[in-house]
Amino acid sequence: MKYQSDTTEHEELIFGRNAVLEALKADTPLNHILVTSMSGSLGAICAEARKRGIVVKQTDSRKLDQLTNNGNHQGVCAEGACTGYASVSDILAVSKEKGTAPFLILCDGIEDPHNLGAIIRTAEAAGADGIILPKRRSASLTQTVFKTSAGAASWIPVARVGNLATEMIALKKQGIWFYGADMDGETASRTDLNGAIGIVIGSEGFGLSAPVRQQCDAIISLPMFGKVNSLNASVAAGILMYEAVRQRGAKQP
Numbered sequence: 001m002k003y004q005s006d007t008t009e010h011e012e013l014i015f016g017r018n019a020v021l022e023a024l025k026a027d028t029p030l031n032h033i034l035v036t037s038m039s040g041s042l043g044a045i046c047a048e049a050r051k052r053g054i055v056v057k058q059t060d061s062r063k064l065d066q067l068t069n070n071g072n073h074q075g076v077c078a079e080g081a082c083t084g085y086a087s088v089s090d091i092l093a094v095s096k097e098k099g100t101a102p103f104l105i106l107c108d109g110i111e112d113p114h115n116l117g118a119i120i121r122t123a124e125a126a127g128a129d130g131i132i133l134p135k136r137r138s139a140s141l142t143q144t145v146f147k148t149s150a151g152a153a154s155w156i157p158v159a160r161v162g163n164l165a166t167e168m169i170a171l172k173k174q175g176i177w178f179y180g181a182d183m184d185g186e187t188a189s190r191t192d193l194n195g196a197i198g199i200v201i202g203s204e205g206f207g208l209s210a211p212v213r214q215q216c217d218a219i220i221s222l223p224m225f226g227k228v229n230s231l232n233a234s235v236a237a238g239i240l241m242y243e244a245v246r247q248r249g250a251k252q253p
Helices: 017-025 040-051 061-067 088-098 113-126 143-148 164-172 210-215 233-247
Strands: 002-004 012-015 030-035 055-058 076-080 103-108 130-134 158-161 177-187 197-202 218-221
Touching: 012 017, 012 061, 017 030, 017 040, 017 076, 030 040, 030 061, 040 055, 061 076, 088 130, 088 158, 103 113, 103 164, 103 233, 113 130, 113 143, 113 233, 130 164, 158 164, 164 177, 164 197, 164 210, 177 210, 177 233, 197 210, 197 233
Parallel strands: 030 055, 103 130, 103 197, 130 158, 177 197, 177 218
Antiparallel strands: 002 012, 012 076, 030 076
């Protein structure tokens, strides 16, 4: 069964044990699954979800009652994505088809859906090939993200990976250089952002995580001339993306 819940800003919910299990078997795009227990028949659902790389979170019945408006959730509720996720290879295929060097945006722990939506919107406008997110500690493609992106989430591929730092290691072997955004970095306008690159944006409160920062080839920053010494994550991401566009000659197709 499915239910459009006002308490989740009209994000699609699938609840009930059979309904969630069938959604998993059908490879329905899901952001995460909430369960009241990880044993018994719910344990089987958890195992099926993990096989597909879907995050499972344990909660209590009151939370599920609230989400489903007291529906017969049977201890399990899944949040459906507004659009399907791509693979990293799908993203790399975009630049190959365009005949341009890969231009990727990585979000390291962006948990605010409005920030993620704004980053997706700017990335699509700037001609980036795709967005890469970690499966944990990250907002996912909910209705809020979709709305904030002004529909851009339908036009630019978004991939989710189990470990962002590990994925960076694999991509570096394919010639991609990563530039992490942080206040103590080299000014972006003085850094060569041509060629195959990925711009890495850290979380709103903590910036780049240590493993991800370690895999960055360089740390870049924006000059700050006022009394406020930091920018909103999506604003900083937008400026850095367009600095890359400027350097790359704004020749995005």
